[in-house]
Structures are given as C-alpha cells and as structure tokens.
Amino acid sequence: MRAAVIRFPGSNCDFDMLYALQDFGIDAEIISADNNDLNGFDAVFLPGGFAYGDYLRTGAIAKFSPIMAAVIQAANDGKLVVGVCNGFQILTEAGLLPGQLQVNKVPGFICEDVELLIENPNTAFTNAYETESIMIPIAHGEGNYYADDATLAQLEDNHQIVFRYAQNPNGSAHDIAGIMNERGNVFGMMPHPERAVDPVTGNVDGQPFFKSILSEIIAGD
Amino acid sequence: MHSDNEITPEMVRDSKIYQQWGLTDAEYQLIVDTLDRLPNYTETGIFSGMWSEHVSYKKSKPILRHFWSTNERVLQGPGEGAGILDIGDNQAVVFKAESHNHPSFVEPYEGAATGVGGILRDIFSMGAQPIAVLDSLRFGELDNAHTRHIVDGVIAGIAGYGNAIGIPTVGGEIGFDPVYAGNPLVNVMAVGLMDQKGMQVGQAKGVGNSIIYVGAKTGRDGINGASFASAEFSTEHESDRSAVQVGDPFLEKLVMDATLQAVRDHSDIIVGIQDMGAAGLLSSSSEMASKAGMGIDLDLNQVPQRETAMTPYELMLSESQERMLFVVKKGEEQVILDLFKKANLDAVIIGHVTDDGRYRLRFNDQVVADVPVDFLTHAPKQDLPMVAPKRLAILKADQFVPDVTDLKQTVLDLVGQPTIASKSNLFRHFDSQVRADTVIKPGGDAALVRIRGTKKALAMTTDVNARYLYLNPKVGAKMAVAEAARNIVATGATPIGITDGLNFGSPDNPEVYYELSQAVDGINDLAKQLNTPIISGNVSLYNETDGQAIYPTPMIGMVGLLTDVSKATRIGFQNVGDSIYIIGETNASFNGTEIQKMQAGDIDGQLFDLNDHDEITNQKLILAATDQSLLASVHDLSEGGLIVGLLESAFAGQFSFNVVIDMTAEFLFAETPSRFIVSVAPQNREAFEALAGDSAKKIGEVSAEDQMTIQSSDQLLQLSRQETQTIYQESISWRLKG
Numbered sequence: 001m002r003a004a005v006i007r008f009p010g011s012n013c014d015f016d017m018l019y020a021l022q023d024f025g026i027d028a029e030i031i032s033a034d035n036n037d038l039n040g041f042d043a044v045f046l047p048g049g050f051a052y053g054d055y056l057r058t059g060a061i062a063k064f065s066p067i068m069a070a071v072i073q074a075a076n077d078g079k080l081v082v083g084v085c086n087g088f089q090i091l092t093e094a095g096l097l098p099g100q101l102q103v104n105k106v107p108g109f110i111c112e113d114v115e116l117l118i119e120n121p122n123t124a125f126t127n128a129y130e131t132e133s134i135m136i137p138i139a140h141g142e143g144n145y146y147a148d149d150a151t152l153a154q155l156e157d158n159h160q161i162v163f164r165y166a167q168n169p170n171g172s173a174h175d176i177a178g179i180m181n182e183r184g185n186v187f188g189m190m191p192h193p194e195r196a197v198d199p200v201t202g203n204v205d206g207q208p209f210f211k212s213i214l215s216e217i218i219a220g221d
Numbered sequence: 222m223h224s225d226n227e228i229t230p231e232m233v234r235d236s237k238i239y240q241q242w243g244l245t246d247a248e249y250q251l252i253v254d255t256l257d258r259l260p261n262y263t264e265t266g267i268f269s270g271m272w273s274e275h276v277s278y279k280k281s282k283p284i285l286r287h288f289w290s291t292n293e294r295v296l297q298g299p300g301e302g303a304g305i306l307d308i309g310d311n312q313a314v315v316f317k318a319e320s321h322n323h324p325s326f327v328e329p330y331e332g333a334a335t336g337v338g339g340i341l342r343d344i345f346s347m348g349a350q351p352i353a354v355l356d357s358l359r360f361g362e363l364d365n366a367h368t369r370h371i372v373d374g375v376i377a378g379i380a381g382y383g384n385a386i387g388i389p390t391v392g393g394e395i396g397f398d399p400v401y402a403g404n405p406l407v408n409v410m411a412v413g414l415m416d417q418k419g420m421q422v423g424q425a426k427g428v429g430n431s432i433i434y435v436g437a438k439t440g441r442d443g444i445n446g447a448s449f450a451s452a453e454f455s456t457e458h459e460s461d462r463s464a465v466q467v468g469d470p471f472l473e474k475l476v477m478d479a480t481l482q483a484v485r486d487h488s489d490i491i492v493g494i495q496d497m498g499a500a501g502l503l504s505s506s507s508e509m510a511s512k513a514g515m516g517i518d519l520d521l522n523q524v525p526q527r528e529t530a531m532t533p534y535e536l537m538l539s540e541s542q543e544r545m546l547f548v549v550k551k552g553e554e555q556v557i558l559d560l561f562k563k564a565n566l567d568a569v570i571i572g573h574v575t576d577d578g579r580y581r582l583r584f585n586d587q588v589v590a591d592v593p594v595d596f597l598t599h600a601p602k603q604d605l606p607m608v609a610p611k612r613l614a615i616l617k618a619d620q621f622v623p624d625v626t627d628l629k630q631t632v633l634d635l636v637g638q639p640t641i642a643s644k645s646n647l648f649r650h651f652d653s654q655v656r657a658d659t660v661i662k663p664g665g666d667a668a669l670v671r672i673r674g675t676k677k678a679l680a681m682t683t684d685v686n687a688r689y690l691y692l693n694p695k696v697g698a699k700m701a702v703a704e705a706a707r708n709i710v711a712t713g714a715t716p717i718g719i720t721d722g723l724n725f726g727s728p729d730n731p732e733v734y735y736e737l738s739q740a741v742d743g744i745n746d747l748a749k750q751l752n753t754p755i756i757s758g759n760v761s762l763y764n765e766t767d768g769q770a771i772y773p774t775p776m777i778g779m780v781g782l783l784t785d786v787s788k789a790t791r792i793g794f795q796n797v798g799d800s801i802y803i804i805g806e807t808n809a810s811f812n813g814t815e816i817q818k819m820q821a822g823d824i825d826g827q828l829f830d831l832n833d834h835d836e837i838t839n840q841k842l843i844l845a846a847t848d849q850s851l852l853a854s855v856h857d858l859s860e861g862g863l864i865v866g867l868l869e870s871a872f873a874g875q876f877s878f879n880v881v882i883d884m885t886a887e888f889l890f891a892e893t894p895s896r897f898i899v900s901v902a903p904q905n906r907e908a909f910e911a912l913a914g915d916s917a918k919k920i921g922e923v924s925a926e927d928q929m930t931i932q933s934s935d936q937l938l939q940l941s942r943q944e945t946q947t948i949y950q951e952s953i954s955w956r957l958k959g
Contacts, residue, residue, distance in 0.1 A: 201671075
C-alpha cells in the first residue's frame with residue numbers, strides 16, 4: 001500500500017499532504033514531476049500550490065510535465081488519483097476530470113474555513129464521514145468551478161458531485177467544491193483536507209477523508 | 222583605468238554627478254584622498270550605493286549600536302541576514318523585519334511583493350526554512366481614493382508573493398492615519414526554523430574559494446535603488462526603467478528549495494551565503510569579503526544577464542530579485558553548480574576570494590574598479606544633531622475626557638474605526654495555513670506556529686502605536702515593546718526576542734533624530750527588563766512628504782516560545798458561565814487614544830505612563846496561570862481599551878457577556894497599558910484567584926444570548942452582539958468600497 005505525492009516545481013502543499021498521509025499510516029513519498037513512472041503506487045496525490053508558477057491558466061503547464069502520462073495511466077488502471085486545489089486544477093486541465101476552475105467570482109485569493117456538505121457519502125473519499133457537513137479550509141484565487149450544462153447534469157445524475165459549498169465562496173457552478181469521475185477513482189477538490197487533520201491546528205474534519213481513502217486502499221489490496 | 226562608458230574620472234569630479242547619487246562633497250573628497258586618485262564612474266557608483274543610508278546605516282548606526290543584543294539564547298545578533306535564537310533541542314529560530322515603504326507607494330503590488338521576497342531570502346540565506354510571514358502596514362485614511370488603491374495593491378502583492386511561495390502569512394497588524402497618506406509603511410517580518418548545525422553566515426573566507434552567482438538573471442530593474450535614481454544622469458535606457466523591482470515567487474521558491482537543499486547536503490563545502498538585497502551584487506559581495514577580512518575579484522562578464530549592453534555600474538547596482546551569492550570551497554564547485562542547474566536555475570562562478578583586501582571588478586578584460594574592501598563597506602559615520610521636538614514641550618498634562626452622553630453610539634462608532642475594526646477581510650487574502658502548522662491564525666493577539674515533531678510552538682507578533690510615540694517617543698516605544706510582549710504572553714508563550722522596523726522621517730531634521738534616539742532608548746529599556754534581545758532589524762528613514770514626517774513608527778516584531786503547545790490560549794471566550802477578570806489597573810489614560818482621535822479629531826496632550834513593574838508582574842501572572850491551564854481565554858487590552866477587548870473576546874468565541882465595573886463609563890475607553898482580560902472556568906476559579914490575589918478583579922460572566930451588557934457606576938450599556946459585530950466585521954470593506 002504505497003502512495004505517491006507528486007511534486008511539481010511550485011507545488012507548496014506537497015509536504016502537508018505527505019505528512020497527512022503518513023499520519024494515517026500510509027506509506028507515502030514525494031515523487032518529482034520529472035519522473036515518468038508510477039508503477040508500484042496504489043494511489044497518486046496531486047497537491048496544492050502554484051505548479052510552474054501558474055502564470056498562465058492554472059495547471060496549463062503542469063499537464064505537460066513528464067509525470068502526467070503516468071498519472072493518466074494510473075487513473076486508467078483504476079488506481080486512486082486525488083487532486084487538491086492546484087491538483088484539482090491540473091486534473092481538469094489534463095482531462096481526467098470534467099470542467100474548469102476559473103478565477104473566483106469576486107477576484108482575489110481567499111483563505112478561510114468553509115462549510116462543506118457531503119453530497120455523496122458512498123465514495124472512496126467520504127465513506128468514513130458520519131456527519132453531513134464539515135468545515136475545511138480553502139485557499140485559492142481560482143476555484144470557481146465551471147462546466148457546461150450537459151456536463152453539470154451528468155455530474156448530478158451520476159452522483160459525481162462529492163462536496164458542495166454550504167455558502168458558495170467563489171461562484172462555482174452548482175456550489176461544487178469537489179467532484180469525481182464516473183468510475184469513482186479520480187477525485188478533485190478545491191478545499192484542503194490535509195490542513196484539517198491535526199487537533200493542534202483546531203480542526204480535524206479532514207481526518208475522515210484520509211480514513212476513507214485508507215480503507216479503500218486496504219480494501220483494494 | 223576606464224569604464225566602458227565615455228564618462229572619465231575628471232568628468233565625474235567636474236560635473237559633481239556623485240551628488241545626484243547621494244554622495245556629499247566631503248565623502249567624495251575622502252574617496253579621492255584615500256584612493257590617492259580620482260575614482261572612475263563605476264567606482265563612484267559603487268561608493269554611492271555602499272555609502273547610502275539604506276545600505277551603510279551611516280546616520281542611524283551611532284544610535285543603533287546602543288541596542289542590547291546578547292543573552293543566553295542569542296546565536297547570531299545584528300550584522301548578518303537575520304538574527305538567530307536558541308530554542309532548545311539543537312533547534313534555532315531565525316527572524317528579521319524589512320521595510321518596503323517607498324516602492325510600495327510608487328508601485329503597491331510589486332513593492333509589497335518584493336518586500337516579502339527580500340525578507341524571505343534573508344531567512345533562508347542563514348540556512349533556515351522560512352515558516353511564517355507577518356505584515357505591519359500603515360496607510361492613510363480610507364476616505365482617500367489613492368489610499369484605497371495603495372491598500373488594494375499592497376494586500377494583493379503580499380498575497381501574490383507569499384501565497385505562491387507557500388510560506389503562510391500568519392499575522393501582523395494594519396493601521397490607518399492621515400500621516401501615512403503620502404508615506405504608507407509596508408514592513409514585513411519573516412520567521413525561520415533551523416537545526417543549529419545548519420547555520421550559515423555571509424562570509425567570504427579562504428583565498429581562492431569561488432564566488433557563485435545563483436538564481437535570476439540580472440536586469441536593469443531597481444538600479445541604485447539603495448541610493449536614488451537620477452534622471453539627469455541616467456542614460457536614455459535607464460530613465461525609462463522603474464525604480465521598483467518585479468518579483469517572481471515561483472523563481473524564488475526554486476531558489477529557496479535549492480538553497481536549503483545545498484545547506485542540508487553540502488554544508489561542508491559551503492563557506493558563506495548572502496542574498497542580494499539592497500545594492501544587489503555590490504553589497505552582497507563586498508560585505509561578505511569585508512566580514513571575512515578578505516578581498517574579492519569578480520569578472521562581471523560572467524554575471525547572468527537578461528538585458529544586453531549592461532555596464533559594470535548597472536550590473537553591480539541592479540536590484541533584480543531572486544538572486545543569491547554563495548562562497549564555495551575551491552575545487553568543490555561542481556556539486557553546487559549541478560544542484561542549482563537541476564532546479565533549472567542559473568549558477569555561475571563569477572569570481573574568487575583574494576587575500577589582498579581589495580574589491581576588484583573586471584569587465585571586458587579590463588579592471589573597472591579596484592578599491593579597498595573595508596573602505597568601501599565602512600561609510601564615514603555621521604553624528605547628527607538632535608533636539609527635542611518643540612511640540613513635546615507644550616503638551617498639556619491634562620488627560621482628554623471622553624464624551625459618553627450617548628454611550629451606545631460611541632461604542633458602535635468606535636468599533637467601526639478602521640484602526641479598531643476587524644482586518645479579517647484583508648487578511649483573508651493571505652494563505653495563513655499553508656505548511657499546516659498554524660495553530661493561531663490572524664485575528665488573535667499573536668500568531669502561533671507549531672514546530673512539527675516537537676511539543677513546541679513559536680508565537681509571533683508585530684506591534685506599535687505610533688500615536689503614543691508622537692506624544693512621547695521614549696515611553697511610546699516602551700509601550701510598543703510592552704504590547705508586543707503582552708500579545709505573545711496572551712498565547713501562553715514566553716517572549717524571547719525582538720526584531721524592529723524603525724520607520725522615521727528625515728534624520729537630518731534634529732527633531733526626527735531625537736525621536737529615533739529616544740525610541741531606541743525606550744525599546745532597549747523594556748527589552749532588557751523582558752530579556753528579549755534585539756537581534757535584527759531594519760531602518761527606514763526619510764518617510765516624509767512635503768516636509769511632513771510620519772509619526773515615529775518603530776515596529777516591534779517579537780517572537781515567543783511555548784514549550785507545550787497544548788497549553789496555548791486564545792482570545793475568544795469559550796463557555797457560558799466562565800468568569801471574566803481584568804488584570805491590571807485602569808487609569809485616566811486618554812491622550813493619544815482611539816477615543817480621543819475619534820472625538821477630538823486629533824491626538825494631543827501628554828502621554829499617560831507605563832508602569833514597568835506592573836507590566837512585567839501582570840505578564841508573569843498570565844504565564845503562571847497558563848502554565849497551570851487555569852485560563853479559558855486571554856486577551857491583552859490595547860487600542861480602544863476594555864470595551865474593545867471585551868467585544869473582541871465575545872466575537873472570537875461567539876459568546877456575549879454581562880459585566881459590572883466600579884468605574885464610570887468613560888473608563889471603558891482608557892488605554893492604560895499592562896492590562897489583560899481573561900476568562901476562567903468555574904472549576905478553576907478558586908485556584909486562579911489564589912494565584913492572582915489582588916492583581917485580578919472579577920468583572921462578569923460569559924453568556925450565550927445576543928445581548929451584551931456592561932453596568933458601570935453611572936450607566937448601563939446594552940449592545941446586540943450581532944449588530945455590533947457586523948459593524949466591527951464589515952467596516953473596512955464598507956470603507957474600501959468608497
């Protein structure tokens with residue numbers, strides 16, 4: 001049971017994700033985006049940050065990095081692929097998840113705890129949650145989820161919307177905070193569960209997220 | 222010797238162009254006498270950069286050298302990139318503050334952004350991982366459209382750089398006053414963490430060792446920003462350039478990560494590291510040589526350049542960002558070069574250390590500068606005259622008396638004042654949680670950042686109320702230190718050290734120089750009593766517009782150590798039924814206060830006193846009670862007095878309060894220093910009262926309903942929490958909308 005945390009140049013939540021995974025006993029390590037092989041890993045995490053500076057559209061450069069072919073391969077093989085914040089942006093750019101993350105409706109970076117509604121509790125990312133709403137921090141300037149109406153309808157019909165914002169902070173369509181692919185193994189969210197795992201920081205609502213993933217990986221072994 | 226341009230040493234002398242670069246006739250003559258020849262264009266330029274106040278501190282040094290900077294924790298005092306304190310377990314905390322006032326006025330976004338970038342380089346050049354940034358900002362009033370533009374730009378710039386590089390902005394403070402309308406202050410403090418064995422210094426030791434240039438290429442941005450740009454003397458090219466540099470946080474992250482990896486893996490071959498800040502390549506290289514007692518020989522053709530036809534003068538005085546200088550043992554360079562190349566960064570050997578004490582620059586196979594290093598790096602000091610400002614002699618002793626005829630409205634007006642109102646709608650633009658170590662986020666008294674893998678945490682804050690200093694520079698400076706310490710103590714941490722950002726007007730004005738001197742005396746005085754040495758700092762002078770100086774504004778950045786993070790305390794009330802106590806005496810302290818400013822339109826009169834003994838005793842009481850886990854919440858009292866302290870504790874915890882005080886209502890607004898309010902759970906009441914004795918006075922209870930009440934000896938005040946909090950929370954946003 002091994003997890004890879006992909007480090008793009010400019011990733012800045014790579015260690016936060018690594019530590020969170022390790023805190024839950026997951027054998028995780030940081031893998032540079034210069035690599036092109038993810039064999040031997042059961043799950044792949046794309047962390048937050050500003051990959052390659054994100055001076056163009058977020059994730060637009062990152063999708064061309066050598067590691068992405070291996071990430072796509074892992075997704076096609078049914079392994080868990082999780083993108084948080086910048087990682088979510090990269091997954092949509094790479095076409096592994098539908099839609100786009102645009103500049104926030106009121107432009108500007110926002111960092112604060114937001115309430116998320118657990119829209120689909122029967123996923124690899126939410127099965128350990130026992131409540132319907134949680135507080136998780138967001139920290140982004142481009143988290144405004146957009147997809148066309150047909151795609152949104154599909155996401156709704158297939159229960160691919162995993163988290164919704166209780167109060168929409170960024171203008172996201174259908175209050176979307178996190179979605180998965182139809183197969184349920186590729187997942188992206190703007191909020192940062194890895195920042196909400198340690199009691200000392202005052203918020204542990206991210207713990208069940210990692211417990212869900214842990215049980216899923218174990219079940220898959 | 223000739224530089225490559227056409228201006229001869231004689232032309233430099235005859236045209237007196239050195240004056241436009243900030244050198245005086247006497248300084249120029251000293252250079253001529255010491256060199257025993259006329260300095261050429263390049264040499265004159267590098268002297269002007271190195272002898273500018275910004276780099277040399279020639280005017281402030283006679284005062285700054287009084288700073289107390291040694292105790293049992295100090296591993297590195299002033300003089301390096303940042304100061305370092307021992308925090309046990311072979312770990313050390315590194316911190317420093319820097320100002321970017323002028324650039325932030327000219328170009329708010331880039332000025333503030335590069336302020337963050339510069340102070341972070343100071344931290345990681347010491348071998349430390351930056352863990353937190355704090356911002357101390359001062360602006361004019363928000364009713365001015367230009368000020369709103371500056372606020373927006375500065376906030377966006379700090380966010381744009383700090384968020385991207387991934388170092389959390391955990392705290393700081395923001396103040397507003399008309400005196401800053403033409404001179405906003407942008408002071409940034411950065412804190413880093415390191416293993417003591419990884420300590421680096423900026424020294425160029427060892428003959429033959431290589432000087433390696435790392436990071437961004439050099440361009441024409443910020444040429445001689447440390448002195449000042451001169452349109453008359455600039456070439457046509459230069460005159461079009463902004464004096465403000467442009468930041469690239471992505472590049473800086475690569476430089477930071479690679480530098481820290483180099484320190485981790487190759488400390489045996491790294492002799493010294495220095496960031497290129499003010500006066501760029503010039504000051505970093507010459508200071509490294511001077512500190513080691515060595516000479517240096519640079520080949521400027523090797524310097525990575527992103528523009529064509531740059532002259533030696535431009536290369537040396539460019540303030541392009543994201544550049545570092547390494548000194549590496551001779552013969553071992555390749556491993557360092559490879560490390561940086563792997564990160565896609567320029568890394569080039571541009572020269573070597575010599576033993577002749579000369580600062581020698583070569584360009585196109587010619588020597589373009591050859592001067593003694595120590596002479597270049599030691600500007601002639603200036604003892605300036607000082608005199609007490611006239612205004613201080615005529616201040617009335619009487620304290621202002623607040624008008625409390627409509628007490629409720631007065632309170633609602635006060636919580637809407639920009640200085641008092643919540644700054645969370647500005648701070649929310651900063652990523653305060655990246656690295657996932659932030660225990661207390663912006664909005665508390667001090668920020669608290671845990672040290673992963675230990676039980677320890679570091680508290681950090683920036684503070685100064687310049688209105689107090691305007692009325693009494695020395696006591697006001699002591700109060701800034703006292704408030705910073707109270708903020709640290711309110712988290713449960715023990716204050717351990719200070720960095721400062723001394724923002725003043727022109728030192729050539731004897732009244733300003735007096736203020737600077739008095740402020741340093743005041744900081745020193747209380748710092749010694751608190752055992753918080755001043756280990757680093759920054760001076761920003763000439764903050765004047767049209768002859769009107771800012772208030773003397775010595776920002777105090779303080780760091781504290783909490784040995785057990787589980788004992789951390791916060792400002793918010795925690796439980797209904799907890800008792801509320803005030804610690805410290807409340808006196809008629811109204812001159813220089815927020816209520817005076819609001820009701821009288823300006824501050825006036827003699828400043829009230831600070832009682833050093835009470836200050837220290839009350840802080841010790843808080844620390845003792847925290848250590849025994851007796852306190853549910855702790856909040857220091859400062860601007861706005863008891864009423865604002867109570868409201869903030871209520872808002873932070875989403876509780877209300879019923880309070881009775883044995884004073885008349887106007888004392889709610891007194892800003893008497895050395896005070897705290899704490900809340901205590903019923904089961905801890907007895908133990909707390911036994912510990913506190915007469916120092917704490919019970920004034921009420923925490924309650925749940927919306928109504929908050931205060932019964933003073935002459936009035937009953939009733940406030941709706943929702944109504945009051947909305948004003949407190951949204952006032953800044955309302956004002957920013959114009």
